[in-house]
Amino acid sequence: MSIIAFFSKESNIELQNLWENRLQAYSPSIRLVPLLSNEAHDATIALLWKPPLEKVKKLSNLKCLISLGQGVDHILKDNIIDYDMPVIRIVDPFMAKSMSHWVILSVLNYIRDTFGYDYQQKNKIYKARKEIDFTSLKIAVYGVGAIGSVVAKDLTQLGFEVEGWSRTEKNISGINCYSGENRFKVLLKSSDIHVCLLPLTPATKNIFNNLSFKMMKHGSCFINAGRGEQVVEEHLIVNCKSGHISSAILDVYREEPLPKNSKLWEQQNVRIWPHVAAETNPETAAKQIANAIKCIENGKMPPNTIDRKVGY
Ligand code: NDP
Numbered sequence: 481m482s483i484i485a486f487f488s489k490e491s492n493i494e495l496q497n498l499w500e501n502r503l504q505a506y507s508p509s510i511r512l513v514p515l516l517s518n519e520a521h522d523a524t525i526a527l528l529w530k531p532p533l534e535k536v537k538k539l540s541n542l543k544c545l546i547s548l549g550q551g552v553d554h555i556l557k558d559n560i561i562d563y564d565m566p567v568i569r570i571v572d573p574f575m576a577k578s579m580s581h582w583v584i585l586s587v588l589n590y591i592r593d594t595f596g597y598d599y600q601q602k603n604k605i606y607k608a609r610k611e612i613d614f615t616s617l618k619i620a621v622y623g624v625g626a627i628g629s630v631v632a633k634d635l636t637q638l639g640f641e642v643e644g645w646s647r648t649e650k651n652i653s654g655i656n657c658y659s660g661e662n663r664f665k666v667l668l669k670s671s672d673i674h675v676c677l678l679p680l681t682p683a684t685k686n687i688f689n690n691l692s693f694k695m696m697k698h699g700s701c702f703i704n705a706g707r708g709e710q711v712v713e714e715h716l717i718v719n720c721k722s723g724h725i726s727s728a729i730l731d732v733y734r735e736e737p738l739p740k741n742s743k744l745w746e747q748q749n750v751r752i753w754p755h756v757a758a759e760t761n762p763e764t765a766a767k768q769i770a771n772a773i774k775c776i777e778n779g780k781m782p783p784n785t786i787d788r789k790v791g792y
């Protein structure tokens with residue numbers, strides 16, 4: 481029997497049962513128990529999304545932590561769990577595709593000026609708006625890993641010129657890829673649409689701030705599905721207000737759920753999505769989680785174990 485401590489958002493028992501059911505299809509001996517229950521003290525593995533980390537820290541039998549998402553910042557946060565234990569993440573091609581659909585939707589909304597047409601419909605205005613010339617548009621994708629590389633390739637399939645930015649040098653067919661701070665600045669200056677798909681680490685925290693927004697061309701579009709803490713939201717709001725950033729399409733925020741009093745809600749040219757750009761799907765992700773559990777139990781390092789030194 482493998483006892484796994486489970487926590488996802490509100491620690492919902494129906495969701496726990498759904499995951500248990502999917503995992504048991506691959507390994508019948510897996511049993512999920514709520515992280516907040518006494519039974520969790522017997523768990524050797526924890527399966528987590530945004531857990532109360534102080535609770536996780538108290539479970540002394542844990543050998544490994546598995547993220548219920550592709551990002552692991554919610555587990556590494558504030559170095560609360562500082563002891564040495566593997567942290568595994570999901571890498572699901574279906575999530576990458578789902579993100580790709582969301583980014584394409586956002587890019588096309590910008591190009592076809594959906595915000596403007598929404599306004600016109602509300603006010604019964606039947607009038608063509610100025611079209612953006614898409615033939616010369618350049619799209620920068622910041623973070624071309626498991627998700628960003630798929631997004632970048634799919635955007636090129638639509639005929640867009642796409643450039644990628646990553647920490648280490650990358651070679652992706654059809655896409656000019658760059659790394660390093662100087663190249664980051666070049667992309668900020670030369671692109672029309674900026675798509676952030678970076679993981680949150682000390683190096684990417686606040687990376688989109690007044691300085692970086694000011695380097696972007698006037699009228700740029702900013703799309704963020706990485707993490708909220710990569711953006712200084714007050715700086716984004718100022719740049720959206722002035723029209724320097726003509727549209728911002730956001731899926732992630734410094735505080736989630738986005739507080740009711742956030743000024744982002746009030747900005748006409750900001751679209752708010754509630755962290756749904758690419759959701760974890762138990763149907764497609766259960767197999768790799770069951771495999772990770774098996775690896776840990778057999779003393780092996782599972783695939784998609786993160787590098788604690790770089791933080792993703
Ligand atoms: P990966 O680890 O596969 O890719 C991350 C990419 O970011 C890599 O290209 C990496 O470079 C690059 N990167 C990391 N640090 C830096 C840095 N300091 N400077 C430049 N580039 C950097 O992650 P995924 O693609 O799986 O996921 C990315 C993020 O997307 C997640 O961490 C999460 O925050 C977010 N996400 C959001 C979802 C949503 O619904 N909104 C859903 C799923 C994920 P290199 O290639 O050199 O390692």
Ligand code: OXD
Pocket residue numbers: 548549550551552758759760
């Ligand atoms: C993830 C997310 O990291 O959904 O998987 O944000």
